[in-house]
Amino acid sequence: MFTIDTHTHIIPKHIPDFSSKFGYGEFIQLQHHEPTKAWMMQGNKRFREIEQNCWDAGTRISQMAEHGVDQQVICTIPVMFSYWAKPEHGLEVSKFLNDDIAQTVSAQPDKFIGLATVPLQDTNLAVKELERCMKIGYRGVQIGSNVNNLNLNEVQFDDFWATCESLNAAVLVHPWQMMGQEHMNKYWLPWLVGMPAEISRAICSLIFGGVFERYPKLKVCFAHGGGSFLPTLARIVHGWECRPDLVAIDNVKNPKEYLGKFWVDSHVCDHKMLQYVIDLVGANKVIQGSDYPFPLGEAIPGELVKSAPLSNEDKKAILSEGAREWLGI
Numbered sequence: 001m002f003t004i005d006t007h008t009h010i011i012p013k014h015i016p017d018f019s020s021k022f023g024y025g026e027f028i029q030l031q032h033h034e035p036t037k038a039w040m041m042q043g044n045k046r047f048r049e050i051e052q053n054c055w056d057a058g059t060r061i062s063q064m065a066e067h068g069v070d071q072q073v074i075c076t077i078p079v080m081f082s083y084w085a086k087p088e089h090g091l092e093v094s095k096f097l098n099d100d101i102a103q104t105v106s107a108q109p110d111k112f113i114g115l116a117t118v119p120l121q122d123t124n125l126a127v128k129e130l131e132r133c134m135k136i137g138y139r140g141v142q143i144g145s146n147v148n149n150l151n152l153n154e155v156q157f158d159d160f161w162a163t164c165e166s167l168n169a170a171v172l173v174h175p176w177q178m179m180g181q182e183h184m185n186k187y188w189l190p191w192l193v194g195m196p197a198e199i200s201r202a203i204c205s206l207i208f209g210g211v212f213e214r215y216p217k218l219k220v221c222f223a224h225g226g227g228s229f230l231p232t233l234a235r236i237v238h239g240w241e242c243r244p245d246l247v248a249i250d251n252v253k254n255p256k257e258y259l260g261k262f263w264v265d266s267h268v269c270d271h272k273m274l275q276y277v278i279d280l281v282g283a284n285k286v287i288q289g290s291d292y293p294f295p296l297g298e299a300i301p302g303e304l305v306k307s308a309p310l311s312n313e314d315k316k317a318i319l320s321e322g323a324r325e326w327l328g329i
């Protein structure tokens with residue numbers, strides 16, 4: 001079955017020393033310590049060890065063949081967002097990453113589809129960079145679940161949402177800068193507890209802040225099956241019902257009305273959870289996403305869906321049709 005993996009990360013093999021260039025900050029650097037391995041360095045700290053499949057298109061293509069993946073949607077690694085940097089530097093980093101992905105896509109357009117990154121610390125610059133990317137063949141943009149702790153419904157992002165809508169850009173919301181991270185570093189809790197919560201925060205902010213009302217044609221996909229939003233939806237709806245004075249102050253619509261209006265990826269690690277997510281949003285709004293090539297991602301992208309007790313029709317929707325609709329291809 002034709003398979004589009006909508007959630008994969010890629011990074012250039014070599015990254016300029018932005019910290020020295022700009023004179024501040026811990027911009028990510030790569031230290032290649034083995035021919036096929038590199039450390040992502042954040043200042044003097046080792047952030048993560050990555051392998052060749054993180055930067056080398058050829059390696060990715062042979063693994064895609066092994067895994068039965070036909071196309072990958074590629075976007076940067078969230079630690080590269082650099083929303084904390086000065087706007088002009090955020091723009092420079094974004095352009096560097098976007099030009100690299102554009103090259104990879106144009107070399108293998110049948111294999112790769114690009115999502116850009118934009119400097120959301122400055123909406124005007126973000127809009128301009130998104131416009132530039134959409135002109136050179138990008139299908140959309142990946143953004144963080146919050147921007148320097150601002151929720152995505154803040155008015156300062158309105159022009160960004162308006163641009164995504166008018167350019168028909170697919171938006172992937174990826175958890176980043178996880179809430180409470182500084183209080184729970186042990187046990188990988190930012191990844192295990194923070195990430196699902198971040199996505200629920202993003203979905204709730206967009207719903208309660210009325211963003212989906214103001215920009216009804218937005219095409220937003222939330223990573224990791226929508227994080228903890230769907231598993232805790234009944235609680236969220238109950239809160240909306242029992243304390244509208246706290247919850248429904250900017251948008252009176254029941255959060256349930258938004259089910260089926262956004263996409264979530266399929267990376268939920270469990271068949272029962274996958275079925276539950278499908279029951280809530282519909283198979284056509286669940287799209288194959290693996291978080292390749294990271295260990296917390298799906299080891300064999302597409303395996304969860306392909307081995308699930310689902311109809312062929314549903315599998316087809318998840319593995320390719322929903323992605324085509326989201327990406328506008």
Ligand code: CO
Nearest residue numbers: 007009174291
């Ligand atoms: Co990811």
